[in-house]
Amino acid sequence: MKTKYLLSFKGVEGSVEFTYNETGLLVEYVCSAELSTEQLVFMLKRIPLLVEQVKEMPGIHPSFTVVELTQDLSFKIFWEAYGQKIHPHRCEPLWNRLKDSDKIAALNAMPSYFRYLTRTGVAKVNPENYIKKQYWKTDWRTAA
Known part of the structure; x- marks a missing residue:
């Protein structure tokens, strides 16, 4: 292993x-x-x-x-955590091309992003855009 x-x-x-x-x-x-x-x-x-x-x-x-790195970084983990099941055939290859450090950051940023959505009423982007546009790089705690 x-x-x-x-x-x-x-x-x-x-x-x-x-x-x-x-x-x-x-x-x-x-x-x-x-x-x-x-x-x-x-x-x-x-x-x-x-x-x-x-x-x-x-x-x-x-x-x-x-x-x-002991965290499960599989696409399945991302897919379940994100909770918006749109276009898995397009999302999985994008996820698999990410470096492990980006996968960790993407997973770790989700709770903050979800709280931002609740706080502002903004709609959640589809998972493909979350990956493509690297939404985890935004500090959602301070975003307006």
Whole structure:
């Protein structure tokens, strides 16, 4: 079974995702963080090739945060949580193309988005637009 970790940085948009195989070796590295050249070089010199090394990343720099991805990020989970069952054949491929960090953000933003809808009376967008237009990137707590 593969294990995934998400490395985020204080003050930096995005994250780095590391995937390890059953023996604890790095098999995938996906960087969606907006890093400067200096930050990228710093990161590349310290890529954790073993699962034990990724757990030690916060000790390398105080701005690093590492989280093991244990959340179910399947389309089924999104579909049930969103609750508006329109065009699953168009939504599922969009969901599956998202990075895990975006799936987590999309799922985590839903309660705030739903409270915004209740507070304002605005209609919920269909799930396809929620994904396409990245609605999870809006701070719904402060939206008017």
